[in-house]
Amino acid sequence: MAARRLGADEEALWARVRATVRAMPGRKVAAPATAPERLPLPAPATGMMALTTPTPPPSHARREPGQTLDxxxxxxxxxxxxxxxxxxxxxxxxxxxxxxxxxxxxxxxxxxxxxxxxxxxxxxxxxxxxxxxxxxxxxxxxxxxxxxxxxxxxxxxxxxxxxxxxxxxxxxxxxxxxx
Structure with a gap:
């Protein structure tokens, strides 16, 4: 899949998104994320761009309904x-x-x-x-x-x-x- 560089307006948008992200209470603040180097080109059928950035697993996952019965x-x-x-x-x-x-x-x-x-x-x-x-x-x-x-x-x-x-x-x- 071909990729392209972010434009100036997309860089500015990414910077605004990064500025709104805050660590949850009691969590360590990670190093600030940088903009992804490349975005995939628009898909031919839809014309929409897919932003794929890896999401690290949470350090402390929220407690969900479990399967803890004996x-x-x-x-x-x-x-x-x-x-x-x-x-x-x-x-x-x-x-x-x-x-x-x-x-x-x-x-x-x-x-x-x-x-x-x-x-x-x-x-x-x-x-x-x-x-x-x-x-x-x-x-x-x-x-x-x-x-x-x-x-x-x-x-x-x-x-x-x-x-x-x-x-x-x-x-x-x-x-x-x-x-």
Missing amino acids: GGWDRRLAGGVVAPDRTIDLHGHTLASAHAALEMGLAQAVARQDRVILLVTGKPPRPESQRPHGRGAIRASIADWLRLSAHAGSIAAVRNAHPRHGGAGALYIVLRRRR
């Missing part, structure tokens, strides 16, 4: 033996109200030191369904919502629910114990 927990959840401490039902919600209800429910569960939440989302649409529909949008958004939640660090694991608790239409959210 085998005993997994067996009890898979067997439907664990009784949820709280249920959050998202039936009948819009995407925005479902997100708000999930955040509020997580906040209450963390404050009460609950361990297992049953999150009822409704079953996803069947793969053989031919009609165009927006069903399953809440279920499809759950993983992102949990990952971006202010309470992501409190989540030990997310598992599919046992048929007794809703099966494919529900999830267990297991919260970490406070230490």
Whole structure:
């Protein structure tokens, strides 16, 4: 792929972007980044330029919903033996109200030191369904919502629910114990 040098206006834009970047609290300030030497030429189909700069891995990754359960927990959840401490039902919600209800429910569960939440989302649409529909949008958004939640660090694991608790239409959210 052919490359070209940055123009003066692009250099100025890159300098403005660099000037707005600040280290997160508690993080070391790295050496200032320099402008990339070359940018790829515009792709013929779209006419847009792709800026490819390598992104270093974060020195301290944000704590995301984990996969930290031991085998005993997994067996009890898979067997439907664990009784949820709280249920959050998202039936009948819009995407925005479902997100708000999930955040509020997580906040209450963390404050009460609950361990297992049953999150009822409704079953996803069947793969053989031919009609165009927006069903399953809440279920499809759950993983992102949990990952971006202010309470992501409190989540030990997310598992599919046992048929007794809703099966494919529900999830267990297991919260970490406070230490």
